[in-house]
Amino acid sequence: MTDITAPATASQPVLCVQHLGKTFGEHTVLKDIDFTVNKGDVICIIGPSGSGKSTLLRCVNLFERPTSGKIVFCGDDNACQNPRLLRQRVGMVFQNFNLFNNLNVLHNCTLGPRKVLKMGKTEAETLAKKYLAAVGMDSYLNAKPKQLSGGQKQRVAIARALCMGPQVLLFDEPTSALDPEMVGEVLSVMSDLAQQGLTMLVVTHEMNFARNVANRVIFMDDGVIVEQGTPQQIFDAPQQQRTKDFLSRS
Amino acid sequence: MIAILQEYIVDILIGVGYTMLVAVIGTVVGLAIGVLIGVYRTLPCPRNKAAKFFKRAGDWVLGAYVEIFRGTPMMVQAMVIYWGFALLNNGQTLNVTFSGLFIVSINTGAYMAEIVRGGIISVDRGQTEGAHALGLSHTQTMFNVVLPQALRNILPSVSNEFVINIKDTSVLNVIGFTELFFVAKDIVTQTYQTFRTYLLVAIVYFILTFGISMLLRLCERKMDGKQNFKLLGSQNLDAQSYALEAQND
Ligand SMILES: Nc1ncnc2c1ncn2[C@@H]1O[C@H](COP(=O)(O)OP(=O)(O)OP(=O)(O)O)[C@@H](O)[C@H]1O
Ligand SMILES: [Mg+2]
Numbered sequence: 434m435t436d437i438t439a440p441a442t443a444s445q446p447v448l449c450v451q452h453l454g455k456t457f458g459e460h461t462v463l464k465d466i467d468f469t470v471n472k473g474d475v476i477c478i479i480g481p482s483g484s485g486k487s488t489l490l491r492c493v494n495l496f497e498r499p500t501s502g503k504i505v506f507c508g509d510d511n512a513c514q515n516p517r518l519l520r521q522r523v524g525m526v527f528q529n530f531n532l533f534n535n536l537n538v539l540h541n542c543t544l545g546p547r548k549v550l551k552m553g554k555t556e557a558e559t560l561a562k563k564y565l566a567a568v569g570m571d572s573y574l575n576a577k578p579k580q581l582s583g584g585q586k587q588r589v590a591i592a593r594a595l596c597m598g599p600q601v602l603l604f605d606e607p608t609s610a611l612d613p614e615m616v617g618e619v620l621s622v623m624s625d626l627a628q629q630g631l632t633m634l635v636v637t638h639e640m641n642f643a644r645n646v647a648n649r650v651i652f653m654d655d656g657v658i659v660e661q662g663t664p665q666q667i668f669d670a671p672q673q674q675r676t677k678d679f680l681s682r683s
Numbered sequence: 684m685i686a687i688l689q690e691y692i693v694d695i696l697i698g699v700g701y702t703m704l705v706a707v708i709g710t711v712v713g714l715a716i717g718v719l720i721g722v723y724r725t726l727p728c729p730r731n732k733a734a735k736f737f738k739r740a741g742d743w744v745l746g747a748y749v750e751i752f753r754g755t756p757m758m759v760q761a762m763v764i765y766w767g768f769a770l771l772n773n774g775q776t777l778n779v780t781f782s783g784l785f786i787v788s789i790n791t792g793a794y795m796a797e798i799v800r801g802g803i804i805s806v807d808r809g810q811t812e813g814a815h816a817l818g819l820s821h822t823q824t825m826f827n828v829v830l831p832q833a834l835r836n837i838l839p840s841v842s843n844e845f846v847i848n849i850k851d852t853s854v855l856n857v858i859g860f861t862e863l864f865f866v867a868k869d870i871v872t873q874t875y876q877t878f879r880t881y882l883l884v885a886i887v888y889f890i891l892t893f894g895i896s897m898l899l900r901l902c903e904r905k906m907d908g909k910q911n912f913k914l915l916g917s918q919n920l921d922a923q924s925y926a927l928e929a930q931n932d
Contacts, residue, residue, distance in 0.1 A: 494816065496812065496815070496816075516815075517818045517819075517820060518818070520815065520816055520817065520818040521817075521818040524816065524817075525816040527809065527812070527813065527816075529809050530809075530813075531809040531810060531812055531813030531816075532813065533810060533813060533814070533827075533828050534810065534832055535828065535831040535832045535835070536828075537912075544814075544817070544819070544827060544828075545817035545818065545819065548819055548823050548827065549817060549818040549819055549823075571915070572914050572915045573912070573914065573915075574915055575912045575913055575915070576912040577908070577912070580911075580912055590813075593817070594816075594817075597817055597818065
């Protein structure tokens with residue numbers, strides 16, 4: 434494993450993944466995963482199918498209970514014990530959007546703030562409209578998810594996550610379920626967010642996004658972190674044979 | 684037949700009234716029972732040992748309720764409950780209307796429990812995960828996201844139960860409940876017009892069930908809402924291009 438290169442700015446840790454291990458029955462999916470997410474980081478996780486990338490993200494917001502090791506959410510000890518508290522601070526954007534089919538775009542975005550943050554109706558709606566405008570979906574407030582294209586759904590899903598004011602946002606292959614012509618609109622929203630300083634942990638197969646937007650890239654294979662570093666280090670000068678093989682294939 | 688209708692119109696309307704009363708209340712209360720049981724049975728298994736035991740015990744009791752009431756004829760249940768109550772209370776029988784409502788409700792509840800559970804299970808897991816990812820609790824997720832979708836999906840089955848109830852309340856005549864079939868029997872004893880009376884009653888039953896089916900179908904369509912939506916602020920160029928994109932889909 435190569436050294437972690439510290440970001441240029443003074444690093445302020447937000448989330449620490451410490452010696453994380455996960456097994457499903459006999460099957461070990463993650464082994465001794467150890468890394469720190471600093472404020473403002475955009476970390477891309479790449480790796481072959483089945484290497485445990487989704488499982489890692491699901492452990493980070495406690496959808497899966499780690500078998501060993503732990504997730505430390507810095508600055509709030511309670512949050513690490515309580516999944517619901519943690520998830521208010523660590524948002525998630527899914528491959529299949531998971532928008533609520535029974536609610537329109539606006540109410541998809543206001544449900545979390547109203548029920549979880551106990552925000553008032555008008556306040557929540559103002560907030561939702563602000564983030565929907567940021568992702569270019571503010572003219573679709575009344576649409577139901579099934580009336581939207583894939584790219585539009587994913588942009589709404591991103592706005593929905595932003596409404597909770599997360600300190601870290603996790604993305605699990607946010608563009609993998611999209612038709613090629615819609616990938617761009619979602620990636621450009623994500624680049625904007627990165628530029629605004631949102632801390633993001635992104636599992637992706639979009640190598641250009643990883644190269645241009647991330648400040649750190651983690652390559653995983655077979656449940657371990659094989660190599661991590663800046664995009665230049667990983668893409669231009671990979672140290673490990675497995676990384677080279679993977680990059681030459683994709 | 685017209686003559687029978689003219690002479691006994693009041694009795695027939697009373698019969699229709701009772702039949703619909705039991706069918707409506709039985710279906711609504713049955714659905715409520717079904718929702719409660721369905722929600723309970725789909726609760727995640729608790730980690731705590733004692734809580735786990737109680738959850739399991741509850742599952743078992745509710746499972747037994749469902750199987751017993753689905754596995755025996757409602758006519759028999761009516762007799763057992765009505766006369767069982769009388770036996771335990773020295774011959775004092777239960778109010779017939781109350782008995783009828785009670786029996787149809789708990790019988791429907793047993794069917795609804797399975798229908799609701801199926802409806803809950805059929806809602807995509809992603810919906811629950813999406814809600815949990817925002818920090819919603821299991822209960823909040825259930826009532827705001829899962830149940831509304833489950834109920835919409837099971838509406839055809841609920842309508843079906845309702846129609847079955849309209850017809851099946853006829854078995855309540857065994858405890859002397861004055862629903863439509865009971866009225867028909869009564870008319871026959873006075874007129875001896877067996878065929879005409881029952882044909883008339885059959886037509887009345889059909890009008891009820893068919894009418895209700897149509898009404899509920901309309902409700903389903905209402906619940907689905909509009910097929911289109913209004914694009915807001917389409918003055919703006921950006922929104923216009925998005926609108927085009929939506930049309931092309
Ligand atoms: N709930 C589960 N039970 C058992 N095994 C699981 C479970 N979830 C994931 N796995 C296994 O864990 C391994 C890693 O899965 P994971 O979904 O994390 O891979 P991934 O890196 O996200 O792959 P992809 O790029 O295809 O999404 C796989 O072999 C999978 O079969
Ligand atoms: Mg995955």
